[in-house]
Amino acid sequence: MEQIQQQQQQPVVVCGGGVIGVCTAYFLAKKGASVTLIEKSSIACAASGKAGGFLALDWCDGGPLSNLARASFNLHRSLSLQLDGPQAYGYRPLHALSLSLSLSLSLSDHPVAVPPNSSRPTILPSWVDGPARNPKTIGTTDTTAQLHPHLFTRTLLSSAVANHRLEVVIGELERVEVDGAGRASAVVLKDGRTMKADAVVLALGPWSCRLPLLSSLFRVSGLKVHSIVLQPREPHTITPHALFLSYYPAHGDAEKPLDPEVYPRPTGEVYLCGPSAEAEVPDDPEQVVGDPEAIKVLRRVAELVSSHLGEGEAHVKAEQACFLPSTDDSVPVIGEIPGAKGCYVATGHGCWGILNGPATGAAMAELVLDGRTSIVDLTPFSPSRFVSSRQL
Ligand SMILES: Cc1cc2nc3c(=O)[nH]c(=O)nc-3n(C[C@H](O)[C@H](O)[C@H](O)COP(=O)(O)OP(=O)(O)OC[C@H]3O[C@@H](n4cnc5c(N)ncnc54)[C@H](O)[C@@H]3O)c2cc1C
Known part of the structure; x- marks a missing residue:
């Protein structure tokens, strides 16, 4: 996907304005992509605005989330140094x-x-x-911290809108169009608007499986x-x-x-x-x-x-x-969707979505724009784990 960054014609479209969609849009825009974020209601209107905002370095150790959580905990610290302040989102170790x-x-x-x-x-x-x-x-205070999740999500978004090429569209995604070559080419909204896209990221939280493209693969x-x-x-x-x-x-x-x-x-x-x-x-x-x-x-x-x-x-x-x-296996799904090139999913973050938002977003931006990740290995989260070897 290196060609996206070099010859980008259409935006990368991110669907879902929760912490996962916003972190993904933020890191995509920071890496130079032109991004359109589509949210059907308002930014952080769901769990991402109503969560506790507790963060832990090592509470996921020993499980599949360990590297993601550690990378994300450290990213939260560095993001807070760049973006937090007295009127921002209340990051503090505790x-x-x-x-x-x-x-x-x-x-x-x-x-x-x-x-x-x-x-x-x-x-x-x-x-x-x-x-x-x-x-x-x-x-x-070395291993646990907190932030206000609604303010965090909105601060990240405002920063990307102000400093990079990120546009927010309020509208409800109906479907992703996949062309004859099996590649995502556009998104269609419920009100009939169609937006062409170089890549699409689906970050719809508990609404993920309203899309047949996802519900045909796994359950959220x-x-x-x-x-x-x-x-x-x-x-x-x-x-x-x-x-x-x-x-x-x-x-x-x-x-x-x-x-x-x-x-x-x-x-x-x-x-x-x-x-x-x-x-x-x-x-x-x-x-x-x-x-x-x-x-x-x-x-x-x-x-x-x-x-x-x-x-x-x-x-x-x-x-x-x-x-x-x-x-169903309590592990997030993060990666390219089998059978839909250029269409990605990031969901299923359970009780650690605020913690794991930044590393999910940063890794997703790398995957979409560079075709590989360096911040964290996304293999354990691949949606292809739900596809039987006969279907691949
Ligand atoms: C009570 C509670 C406390 C929590 N506390 C913590 C905590 O302390 N620390 C922690 O790390 N995690 C915590 N979590 C978990 C965390 O809140 C979630 O994992 C995280 O918010 C999920 O983010 P998301 O972006 O995937 O989903 P959501 O926040 O649900 O966002 C999905 C977005 O997609 C939009 N959408 C849906 N369908 C469409 C469509 N068709 N078109 C356009 N937009 C659409 C929705 O409107 C919504 O804005 C808590 C969760 C709960 C419920």
């Missing part, structure tokens, strides 16, 4: 703790701050003043996950500690055990996510709303974690839900 939270303990029963057999005592931050137990350090399902954003009255008391909770409701309570997560942000707001459910992904991302029961559970967890997050102490800024895009 500590991460695991805790258990049980309603069978009374709120006045003070937690044990030093876990047994721990060589490095973990002290609970003072704002975590509810019935939390067994705190353990699971990430430090969506798990609905709820979250809330709180603005405490005294934000200065909340320190940069991400909390990974095991929450055991009181005996007889209808709620099941849960693993909610709590992320204080540099803006002073506190993000919590947790209850999930199998649900149909609606056509319109703006129609994804939270289930009131799940939101109630998150409000209860918030007030148990900290008196600063209880009713009257914190204002509710958002109650929401979004879908995690997952493949």
